Amino acid sequence: MPCHTPIIVALDFADAADALALADQLNPSQCRVKVGKELFTSSGPAVVDALQAKGFEVFLDLKFHDIPNTTASAVRAAAELGVWMVNVHAGGGRRMMEACREVLDRRSGARPLLTAVTVLTSMEQEDLQEVGMDIEPMVQVQRLARLTQDCGLDGVVCSAREAKALRSALGDDFLLVTPGIRPAEASADDQKRIVTPRQGLDNGSSYLVIGRPITRAEQPAQALQAIIASLAE
Ligand SMILES: O=C(O)c1cc(=O)[nH]c(=O)n1[C@@H]1O[C@H](COP(=O)(O)O)[C@@H](O)[C@H]1O
Numbered sequence: 450m451p452c453h454t455p456i457i458v459a460l461d462f463a464d465a466a467d468a469l470a471l472a473d474q475l476n477p478s479q480c481r482v483k484v485g486k487e488l489f490t491s492s493g494p495a496v497v498d499a500l501q502a503k504g505f506e507v508f509l510d511l512k513f514h515d516i517p518n519t520t521a522s523a524v525r526a527a528a529e530l531g532v533w534m535v536n537v538h539a540g541g542g543r544r545m546m547e548a549c550r551e552v553l554d555r556r557s558g559a560r561p562l563l564t565a566v567t568v569l570t571s572m573e574q575e576d577l578q579e580v581g582m583d584i585e586p587m588v589q590v591q592r593l594a595r596l597t598q599d600c601g602l603d604g605v606v607c608s609a610r611e612a613k614a615l616r617s618a619l620g621d622d623f624l625l626v627t628p629g630i631r632p633a634e635a636s637a638d639d640q641k642r643i644v645t646p647r648q649g650l651d652n653g654s655s656y657l658v659i660g661r662p663i664t665r666a667e668q669p670a671q672a673l674q675a676i677i678a679s680l681a682e
Pocket of ligand 1: 485570658
């Protein structure tokens with residue numbers, strides 16, 4: 450069932466039962482879903498298969514970051530699961546990202562979209578400074594996004610705060626996948642560089658990754674509907 454919205458719901462749950470129970474309240478024509486480190490570590494490929502069997506396109510968000518051979522092999526394994534998108538950390542560098550793209554280029558069948566995380570949306574300038582990067586997040590995001598595009602990947606994961614500048618610098622075909630999305634009234638949680646869903650789209654985001662504002666809502670389906678409605682306002 451093709452999905453008609455840019456929303457990717459982050460299924461950050463401890464186990465497959467909880468993730469699938471939430472997915473059952475959602476409609477695959479209205480959102481894609483994301484399987485991240487917690488859920489994949491507890492439940493493995495079976496939960497990806499189960500979500501795909503329900504008709505969802507799956508973003509496998511494991512943010513691979515390792516030497517080129519190891520990372521490319523992991524991306525190949527993700528492609529074999531039939532996922533819609535897989536990601537790596539752009540900080541792994543050119544040779545790592547090129548090895549990942551090449552492994553997908555060699556595939557004969559369908560291949561997932563390959564994106565790279567720039568600077569985590571939970572980080573701000575002070576956090577970068579502490580890890581030795583005396584630089585504004587925007588500057589580092591732009592640098593890594595240019596490198597990612599140069600390596601032939603499909604797009605980056607960044608904050609929608611950076612989306613406007615990246616869209617004009619990198620063109621319309623480059624995917625901008627943006628977590629750190631918060632409706633105006635929602636709690637920021639551990640996110641720092643946040644943007645509302647509507648502003649994210651206006652800034653040029655291709656996909657909005659949204660977790661807790663939907664998954665921890667009393668009525669997740671209604672929370673999703675409200676966000677979809679806000680996109681059209
Ligand atoms: O790669 C990601 O999806 C990601 C990158 C990033 O920079 N920030 C970020 O929050 N994410 C993921 O996006 C989701 C955001 O969830 P909420 O903060 O609950 O909306 C989580 O699953 C994160 O792992």
